[in-house]
Amino acid sequence: MTAATVSPLPEDKQPLVARLIDGLEAPALQWLSGYLAGVAVQRQGGGRPAPAEPVSVAETQARLTIVYGSQTGNAKRLAEELGRRASSAGLVARVVRADVYPLRELKQERLLYIVISTQGDAEPPDDARTLVEFLGSQRAPKLDGLHYAVLGLGDSSYPDFCAIGRQLDERLAALNAQRLLPAGEADVDVETVAQPWLEQALQHAREQLKTSTPLAKVTPLRTARSVPAWHREQPFEAPVLLNQRITGRGSDRDVRHLELSLEGSGLRYAPGDALGVWPTQSPALVDALLRAVQLDGEMAVRVAEEERPLRAWLSDRRELTQLTRPFFSAHAERCGDAALRELLQPASRDALATLFSRWQVLDLLRHHPAPWTADALVAALRPLAPRLYSIASSQAVVGEEVHLTVSHVDYALDGEARWGAASRYLSGRSENDTAPVFIEANERFRLPADERDIVMIGPGTGVAPFRAFVQERAERGASGRNWLLFGNPHFDSDFLYQVEWQQALKNGQLHRLDLAFSRDQSDKIYVQHRLREQGRRLYEWLDSGAHLYVCGDASRMAKDVHQTLIAIVAGQSGRTAEDAEAWLNQLIQQGRYARDVY
Incomplete structure (x- = not known):
């Protein structure tokens, strides 16, 4: 909907407003709306328009500031929800992404909420790196007048x-700020912890701001985006159109190309977005777990107002293929095993991480038996959460379809099969089946709005969003160059979408393709080696304004690529390693270096 349909502006002014707000993100729009509200108050009182200064001390004392750092969008969604609730309660609130928050204003803040995720191995989200580094440095000011609360998001x-959330919560307290409520620690079933925390945070905000003089309310120029009919809590049953293995017979990896129909759903997505999939657990795994705990799957279990058989809870409501720290801790207490309790100590962090990477819930139950009741088991297991997959298609090309590139996680442990919940679920879908899905927007992983060059680094299934990128750029006739770096173990069996990439090169839709097949020679070659070989060319592209994208494994690949980029920038520009990393951080803040890592 355009501004013309919701605004009383004179007709000749409407195009000017549309041009002004075009391309602005929520934080900029919120600042602009607040500034214009101030102008309106001044003019109604006969005064002159207020100057466009960032913020006044009086405003900070009468306002709630909500800062978020988000990698996949959950922290952003919760921060915006808190902002809407605060506004509906009559409070003055602003929601600001961490990388655009003016750090100079921190000392003036009186009420600050931070919603932030933790990525991989205790890393902050890309958009919050500067904020986290600043607060941890000696430059951070004393915050004697600040009241704050932190909601952390993570994966147990x-x-x-939730290491980053705890780190910020403790650091703000050390800077003399006053904690309003304990830091929230939300697992992948985000709402379980987040919703009660939001309620408490809102109540504290009311109490802190009840004596403040409210600023003028602002009617938005554009209506809020409507909630789609199908979403996370109400997924669309998408018919499976195609489920095709795209790795060769000799590959030890089973990678699938799936095509699903969105016909009639009204769902829309952009390149860079993800598809959320709600899996169900394998019946074989559920049966094995029931035998391990010696419980009857038909026993009724009540959670809140819902009663279901134990088997049903385990099948589609509880996490079974990933161990979590809370369940591990609860089981250690039940079985009284000192060795398990020792693994929960800080000194055993690496050993616990190794165990979590190998064992699933079933393995813990088998190796360390302990008595469980049905009710206690369901209460202790983490609720099943949807899995997000980078979309591998452009809707401008495929219409009412969505494509995925899925690696079937399938391995043996102690001679017995183990698998990933969602990858097994999707790999087993046939053309007569459906899958419950929804769209998860990823606004920080977008193609440039202009015609700039792009560099895409996507080994393995990390190549998925770049298939969408190239399709989209070809469809709209973008003039910018497209450079893809792809890696996998073997050329003959693991070159995902080989024919498509070769055709794109031939058609001029892909301008450069660098390949790294790690096991086709005695020395392993990865994408970071190809980056080093092309260091001069890469720096020239980036220095000329190109956008850089990385998608794939967060634990090793993304870190190695980032360190390689630092070395390239330092070597090609003469900067120190520290200055080179600062330059890359500037690209992140500008939206020119984006990562979709997992």
């Missing part, structure tokens, strides 16, 4: 669950 299958 990692030993350093």
Whole structure:
């Protein structure tokens, strides 16, 4: 909907407003709306328009600031929800992404909420790196007048669950800020912890700001985006159109190309977005787990107002293929095993991480038996959460379809099969089946709005979004160059979408393709080696304004690529390693270096 349909502006002014707000993200729009509200108040009182200064002390004392750092969008969604609730309660609130938050304003803040995720091995999200580094440095000011609260998001299958949230919570307290409520630590079933935390945070905000003088309310120029009919809590049953293995017979990896129909759903997505999939657990795994705990799957279990058989809870409501720290801790207490309790100590962090990478819930139950009741088991297991897959298609090309590139996680442990919940679920879908799906927007992983060059680094299934990127750029006739770096073990069996890439090169839709097949020679070659070989060319592209994208494994590949980029920038520009990393961080803040890592 355009501004013309919701605004009383004179007709000749409407195009100017549309041009002004075009391309602005939420933080900029929120600042602009606040500034214009101030102008309106000044003019109604006969005064002159207020100057466009960042913020006044009076405003900070009368306002709630919500800062978020988000990699996949959950922290952003919760921060915006808190902002809407605060506004509906009559409070003055602004929601700001961490990388555009003016750090100079921190000392003036009086009420600050931070919603932030932890990525991989205790890393901050890309958009919050500067904020986290600043608060941890000696430059951070004393915050004697600040009241704050932190909501952390994470994954308890990692030993350093919500580490960044805890780090910021402790650091703000050390800077003399006053904690309003304990830091929230939300697992991948985000809403379980997040919703009660938001309620408490809102109540504290009311109490802190109840004596403040409210600023003028602002009617938005554009209506809020409507909630789609199908979403995370109400997924669309998408018919499977194609499920095709795209690795060769000799490959030890089973990678699938899936095509699903979105016909009639009204769902829309952009290149860079993800498809959320709600899996169900394998019946064989559920049966094995029931035998391990010696419980009847037909026993009724009640959670809140819902009663279901134990088997049903385990099949589609509980996480079974990933161990989590809370469940591990609860089981250690039940079986009284000192060795398990020792693994929960800080000194055993690496050993616990190794165990979590190998064992699933079933392995813990078998190796360390302990008595469980049905009710206690369901309560202790983490709720099943959807899996997000980078979309491998452009909707401008495939219409009411969505394509995925899925690696079937399938391995043996102690001679018995193990697998990933969602990858097994999807790999087993046939053309007569459906899959419950929804769209998860990823606004920080977008093609440039202009015609700039792009560099795409996507080994393995990390190549998925770049298939969408190239399709989209070809469809709209973008003039910028496209450079793809792809890696996998073997050329003959693991070259995903080989024919498509070769055709794109021939058609001029892909301008450069660098390949790294790690096991086709005695020395392993990865994408970072190809980056080093092309260091001069890469720096020239980036220095000339190109956008850089990385997608794939967060634990090793993304870190190795980042360190390689630092070395390339330092070597090609004469910067120190520290200055080279600062230059790359500037690209992140500008949206020119984006990562979709997992």
